[in-house]
Amino acid sequence: MGQLKPQKNVYAVIDLGSNSFHMLIAKSIAGGLQTIGRVKRKVRLAAGLNDDNLLSTQAMQRGWECLALFAERLQDIPKKNITIVATATLRLATNADVFRIKAEQILGHKINVISGELEARTIYKGVAHTSSCSGRQLVIDIGGASTEVVIGKGFDALHYKSLNMGCVTYLERYFKDCQLNEINFNAAIKAARLVIDEIASDYKSAGWEIASGASGTVQAIQEIMVAQSLDELLSLDKLNAIKEQSITYKTIAALDLPGLSEERRLVFVSGLAILIALFESLEIDKMGLAGGALREGVLYSMIPEFHNHNIRKRTIDGLMARYHVDQKQANRVADLSSQLALQVSEQWTLLDTSGLPLLKAIAQLHEIGLLIEYKQYQQHTAYILENTEMPGFSQSEHKIIVATANAHRSDLQKNGFDYLGCHAQLTQYVTRLIRIAVILSMRRQDDVLPKLTLIANNEALTLSFENDWLKAHPLMASELQQESKQQEKAGWKFIVK
Template structure:
C-alpha cells in the first residue's frame, strides 16, 4: 500500500481531564468544522490524589493506558494540528512531571498544563463558538477537580475564575465508600458554597442575561428531566427535586434515576451538589446546555479562519456550501419572508429581530434537501438539519428552524405543530409566512413581482394584496396562491388573495 500522507485539514485535541480523557478529531471543510471522531475514557485521575497531592502510580497507569489508545489515531495527523491540554489534576499533583514525561513519550507530542484561568477562558471560547451568543453569558463547567465560572460577551471573557472543587474530588471527600444521604449531600453543598463565597459578589455585580452549563452534570440533568417529560431548562426547583429523589437511595451504587446513564452515575451526586451550590450562591434562575467547551475552544483557536465573530453566518454559509444551495434564491426567499413578517409584526407582536434571524436561517437552509431528491426535499432538508450541528443557534432555535423548513411546502395539518407546545403558535405563523415567500419566489428571478402587502386580523386570517392585472398575466402564480389558501385552511385559518 502507498504510504499515507498527513491531511492538513484534520485536527486533533486531547483533553487530559481529572475525570475523563477525551480525544476529538475534526475536519475543516466547506467553511466549517466537522467532528469525525471522538474517544472518551473514564480515567478518574483526580481519584489518585492523596491528601498531600501526590498522584498514585495506579492512577497514572490508567492514564498512560488510555493515551496508548489515543496515540494510534494521532500518527496520521500533522503535528502542528495537534493540541494536548491537561487541567486541574496536573496542576495540583506535585509529581505531575512523572506522568507528563511518560505521556509525552507515548503521544510523541508536548502536553500543555494550562492554568485555571486559561482553562476558564478557553472553555468560554468553546461555548462562544458553538452556542447562541446573545448578550452577557454566565458559563459554568464542573470538571473532575476544578469548576470554571466565567462571564463573557461575544468572544471575550470578562470575568473568570477556576475554583478548587470538582465532581471527582467531592466524591472522594463527601461521599466516601459511595454512601449517599441527606447529610453528606448537604455537607458537599455547603463546602461548595464556602469555595464560591469569595467570588460571589463580583459575579453577581457584573450580571448576565443567560446562564449556560458546559459540563456532563448539566447534560445528565437535562436527560433526567427529559425522561420525566420536562423541559430542557434547569431551575433550582428541578435540581432540588432530583436531589430529593437521589437521597432516597442508600448508596451511589444503588442510585437509579430515570434518564441517568450508567457512565455518569458515579460522579452525578457530587456534581449535582456543586451545581446546587452555584445556583444558590449566584442566584441563577435558569440554565441551558452549551454546545461545546474546552476541547472546542482549543480546536477553534488552531484555525485562523474561525476568528470570524458572526458564528451564525459562518454556520449558514458552511451548510449552504456543503449542500450546494442556490444562494441567490435563498436571499430572495429571506427578503420576502422578512418583508411579510414586518407587515404583520404589530398584530402578531413579534420580536422582529429574532423572527428575522429565524426566517433568514430557514430561507438559507430550506432547499438543502434538493441534493437528495426533489419530491420530498423539504423532509430531507428537515432531517439533515435535525441531525446536524448548528453552532450559533440554541437548541430551541434549531428546533424552530427545522420545523419551518419541514412545513414550508405541500400539505399542512394542525397536528404538525402540537409537539411545540409553548411556541406552537409562533411556529405556525412563521411557517405560513415562509410558505408565502417560497411560492412568491417560484420564478427564481429578481424584480418580477409587483408591490405586495400582507394583512392579518384578530383570527389570524391573512390577506395578501396584489395587482389584479399582474395576477391575470401570471395564471400559474395565481393558481399556486389559491392552492396555498386551501392548504392554510387546514390550520383553521384562511389566506385571501385581494386583487387591487
C-alpha cells in the same frame, strides 16, 4: 510502502480532564469545522489524588492506557495541528511530572498543563464559537476536580475563575459511602457554597443576560428533564426536584433516573450538588446547555481563519456550500420572508425577539434536501439539519429550524408543533411565513412580483396584491389557494385577495 502523507486540513485536540480524557478530531471544510472523530474514555484521574495531592500509580496507569489508544489515531495528523492540554488534576498533583513524562513518550507530543484561568478563558472561547449570544454570558463548566466560572461578551472573557471543586473530588469527599440522603447532599452543597461565595458578589455586580452550562452535568440534567417532558431550561426548582428524586433511590448503585445515562451515574449527584450551590450562590435564574467547551476553544484557537467571525453566518454559509444550495434563490426567499415578517410583526411580536434570525436561517437552508431529490426534499432538508451540528444556534433554536424545514411545503398537520412546547407558537408563525415566501418565489427570478401586503389579525393572515395582479397569474393564484386550504386544515386562516 511509502510513508502516508499527513492530512493538512485535519486538527486534533486532546483534553486530559480530571474525570474523562477526550480526543476531538476535526476537518476544516467549506469555511467551517466538521467533526470527523471523537474518542472519550472515563479515566477518573482525580479519584487517584490523596490528601497530600499525590497521584496514585493505578490512576496514572489508567491514563497511560487511554493515551496509548489515542496515539494510534494521531500518527496521521500533522504535528503542528495537534494540541494536548491537561487540567485540574495535573495542576494539583505534586507528582504530575511522573505522569506527564511517560504520557509525552506515549503520544510523541508535548502536553500543556494549563492554568485554571487559561482553562476558564478557553472554555469561554469554545462556548462563544458554538453559541450565539450578543450580550453578556455567564458560562459554567463543572469538571472532575475544578469548576470554571466565566462572564464574557462576544469572544472576550471579562471575569474568569477556576474554583477548586469538581464532581470527582466531591464524590470522593461527600458521597464516599455512596449513600443518597439529605445529609450527604447538604454537606456537598454547603462546601461548594463556601468556595463560590468568595466570588459571588463580584459576579453578581458584573451581571449577565444569559447563563450556559458547558459540562456533562448540565447535559445529564437536560436529558432527565426531557425524559420528564419538561422544557430544557434549568432552574433551581428543577434541580432541587431532581435532588429529591435521586434521594429516593437511597444509593448511587441503585440510582436509575429516567434519562440518566449509565456513564454519568457515578459522578452525577456530586455534579448536581455543585450546580445547586452555583444557582443559590450566584442567584442564577435559568440556564441552558452550551454547544462547546474546552476542546472546541482550543480547536478554534488553532485555526486563524475562525477568529472573531459571525458564527451563525459561518454555519449557514458552510452548509449552503456543502449542499450546493442555489444562493440567489435562498437569499430571495430570505428577503421576501423577512419583508412579510416585518409587515405582521406588530401583531406577531414573537417574531421581533427571536423569530427574524431563525426565519432568515431557514429560508437560506430550506433547499438543502434538493441535493438528494425533489419529491420529498423538505424531509431530506429536515433530516440533514437535525443530524448536523449547527454552531451559533441553541438546542431549542435548532429544533425550531428542523421543524420548520420539515413543514415548509406540502401537507400541514393540526397541532403538528405541540411537541415543541413553549416554542410551538413561534414555529407556527415562522412556518406560515416561509411557506408563503416559497410559493411567491416559485419563478426563481427577481422583480417578478408586484407590491404586496400581508396583514395579521390575531392568527388570521390576509395577503393582497395591487392591480389585480393575480388574475394575470393563474398558476400563482392556484398555488396560493391550495396553501389557504392547507393552512385551514391546520386550523389557521389564510385569505388571498
